[in-house]
Amino acid sequence: xxxxxxxxxxxxxxxxxxxxxxxxxxxxxxxxxxxxxxxxxxxxxxxxxxxxxxxxxxxxxxxxxxxxxxxxxxxxxxxxxxxxxxxxxxxxxxxxxxxxxxxxxxxxxxxxxxxxxxxxxxxxxxxxxxxxxxxxxxxxxxxxxxxxxxxxxxxxxxxxxxxxxxxxxxxxxxx
Numbered sequence: 001x002x003x004x005x006x007x008x009x010x011x012x013x014x015x016x017x018x019x020x021x022x023x024x025x026x027x028x029x030x031x032x033x034x035x036x037x038x039x040x041x042x043x044x045x046x047x048x049x050x051x052x053x054x055x056x057x058x059x060x061x062x063x064x065x066x067x068x069x070x071x072x073x074x075x076x077x078x079x080x081x082x083x084x085x086x087x088x089x090x091x092x093x094x095x096x097x098x099x100x101x102x103x104x105x106x107x108x109x110x111x112x113x114x115x116x117x118x119x120x121x122x123x124x125x126x127x128x129x130x131x132x133x134x135x136x137x138x139x140x141x142x143x144x145x146x147x148x149x150x151x152x153x154x155x156x157x158x159x160x161x162x163x164x165x166x167x168x169x170x171x172x173x174x175x
Contacts, residue, residue, distance in 0.1 A: 010123070010124070010126075011123045011124070011125070011126040011127050011133060012132075012133060012136070014123050015119070015123070015127070015133060015136040015137065015140070016136065018101065018102055018107075018119075018140055019136060019139055019140050019143065021102050022104055022107070022139075022140055022143035022144050022147060023143055025104045025143070025144070025147035026143055026146050026147045026150060029074075029147055029150040029151050029154055030074075030075065030150065032154050033071055033074045033075065033150065033153065033154050033157065034071075034075075036067070036071060036154065036157050036158060036161055037067065037068065037071030037072070037074075037157070039161060040064045040067040040068055040071065040157075040161050040164070041068065043060075043064055043161075043164070043168065044061065044064040044065065044068070047060055047061060047064070047168065047171070048061065054171075056167050056170045056171050056174070057167070057171060059167050060164050060167030060168055060171065063160055063161070063163055063164035063167065064160075064161065064164045066160050067157050067160045067161050067164070070153060070156055070157045070160065071153075071157055073153065074150050074153035074154060074157070101118070101119065101122050104143075104144040104147035104148055104151075105144075105148055105151075107140060107141065107144035108141070108144040108145045108147070108148040110141065111141075112134075112137065112138050112141050115137050115140065115141055116128060116133075116134050116137050119137055119140075
């Protein structure tokens with residue numbers, strides 16, 4: 001078994017760097033989800049204890065209560081999405097050359113084989129020569145999709161908690 005002369009350790013090191021970036025994206029999104037969920041818990045407790053029970057208070061409590069299961073669900077690994085929650089983003093055209101190969105949002109749009117060929121060109125060749133490199137690309141795709149799914153759940157939680165903030169503001173102004 002011979003290895004081509006054009007192969008260097010560079011593609012592998014670069015693939016590992018991209019994979020670490022995808023893993024960091026997942027961890028960073030987890031921290032943001034943790035913060036928004038903790039905010040919802042603290043506000044839920046404070047509003048329940050301090051605010052009078054009125055329509056604005058009940059609406060705020062309901063909205064903050066909706067954010068809690070969303071935050072808990074976002075902490076799951078999300079390696080496989082349930083069919084009822086899966087919302088694919090259909091790609092109408094071929095991947096653009098403008099896609100950034102280190103952003104989770106762009107990488108998640110590729111299939112495994114498309115990303116292998118794209119990264120082979122992006123990194124200067126050598127990836128398609130070994131299944132090991134293709135396995136690393138597979139992990140990159142998985143982590144990018146997890147990061148995008150968690151970001152969508154975080155965005156939904158932010159919208160819910162943001163609307164609840166209007167209820168909190170309303171309670172403060174009506175006092």
